[in-house]
Amino acid sequence: MLTPQWLDQLRSRITLSTLIGRSTRLQKAGREYKACCPFHNEKTPSFHVNDEKGFYHCFGCGAHGDAIRWMTDHQGLAFMDAVKELAAEAGMDVPAPDPRAAKAAEKRDTLHDVMAAAQEWFVHNLSGPEGEAARRYLATRGFDAHTVQRFGFGYAPEGRQALKEALSRFPQPMLIEAGLRIEVEGRDPYDRFRGRLMLPIEDARGRVIAFGGRILSKEKTDAPKYLNSPDTPLFDKGRTLYNLHRAAPAARQSGRMVVVEGYMDVIALAAAGIAECVAPLGTALTEPQIEMLWRHVEMPILCFDGDAAGQRAAMRAISRALPLLRPAHSLRIVRLPEGLDPDDLIKARGAKAMQDVLGEARPLIDVLWEAERDAQPLSTPEDKAGLKARLMDHVDAIQHPDIASLYRRELQDRYSAFAFPKRESRWEGGGGKPAFQPRPRSGKWQPGRPAPAPSSPESISRLTARYEGGGMRDGLSAAVLAGLIRWPGLLNHHAEALARTAGLDPRFEMLIDCFQTQGPLESPQWETILRENGVESPRSSEYSGFRFSFLGNDSDPQKSTEELTQAIQLLIERPVLEAALKAATERHEREFTDETFAEQQRLRERKLEFDTRLRQMATRHAS
Structure with missing residues (x-):
């Protein structure tokens, strides 16, 4: 079993600059090495390697990691393959795996085979006669053939046993465990996805781990419009971000990551040239998903629809993020024009309009203040006191003491300016320069004239x-x-x-x-x-x-x-x-x-x- 102590020992035996220097030209810079970043194109070096601390970091795109991360992110190895290669170089024996963990890993590998076969079948169906309705729907969305192929669209036919028959080489319990079939007591198992446009959900390595399906028949009013796979040994929806394996390299180039509400929004933005987009899968953004975003960029942008549901989604995300805030790591938020989702906005006004909206992303504290201020009427002292109590409840959720103190100060200042506006001045100015004059008299104050009336x-x-x-x-x-x-x-x-x-x-x-x-x-x-x-x-x-x-x-x-x-x-x-x-x-x-x-x-x-x-x-x- 690979313990944290064993992995730390492995890292300590690897000279990081030597490892990276095999494929990247490094220059000595004091105690560190620097180079043009291998993760994005640049002309001046912003990529630094520190052997003492055992990590690399790019100040341009944010790429960061240790020796193992270099082997997985830059060399494209799986985690265990990276560990084995580094261990051989360091002269260390890789511990024998725990039998139970080995059995679970074997099962995951087998389920990956099931999901790959299901994806191949769905894609085949899309091009057949039964996939005509799905192809018509894709045409209405404006997705070209490249987008359809890149994101792996497919089609699940109507039959309750169609997938079972197509994947008959896999035992039925495995199809059920993969989330492709539903088992109900007292009834025969049946296919989960039927009559739906299918979209694969992939992990960080690009392997299919789940599916999302959009219903095509308008007659099935009782069925959910979108249906995702359940949690399985491969798929944990609270720890998965759709499209992360494509968005992460794009984010290293652009320096930003955009989070939208659904996978169709991701695809619409990607088709418009905005590739650094991800989406949660049927739930509000979770704490693990926020941490995943921060591993790629320090200030991800959350993009919500401009309706009331979008406002609620923004507040849920803020509530999840507040306890996690740390220096230089937060969220920025944009709200689309009311009644428009990303696809609507792009179709109506073009990709530039979407870029302009993203460029106006606002700090988390601004959105928090405005959401609570506008949440309910503030016509009485009790209402205003309730606003302050809600704001301070949010501050109390922040775990980092310095950030909590700064939020408390900022929100108290905004509250004071709102609840106790500055009294109307007793003075009026005239002309181009400020003048001294008591109301309602006019004329500039001059030495020797009676001074303005003192305060009461x-x-x-x-x-x-x-x-x-x-x-x-x-x-x-x-x-x-x-x-x-x-x-x-x-x-x-x-x-x-x-x-x-x-x-x-x-x-x-x-x-x-x-x-x-x-x-x-x-x-x-x-x-x-x-x-x-x-x-x-x-x-x-x-x-x-x-x-x-x-x-x-x-x-x-x-x-x-x-x-x-x-x-x-x-x-x-x-x-x-x-x-x-x-x-x-x-x-x-x-x-x-x-x-x-x-x-x-x-x-x-x-x-x-x-x-x-x-x-x-x-x-x-x-x-």
């Missing part, structure tokens, strides 16, 4: 209470706030990021609100406007522990703005890091595993590094 005492007291009681007063916030009042030009670059940062001094909100309605001004004007609106520049005692150059009286403008930018970045980074550490700590307290402990310690180290950076920056100019 109620709003100021509310903000002050939140500021005092929420523990948000700290030296970094105060220093940055004072710096922005002194150097207001930087608000143009950082206002949006600051507005999305949780837990800031409320004076930031008022500062940004004025900036967005008034535009940049000189510091004296800012201080006048802000003071009249209840925003006082922080006192030096609030940031007494800091010695930033941008707070000094004889500041170098370039140096000050550079340092203020660094301080703003620290201010924005801090709550994200603290939220991630808090989430990791809570998770460790719940699960208490080595993995959760390691993640908590990693984030603690990042927090210590952050504090060190802040301390060094704060004391850099201390006298």
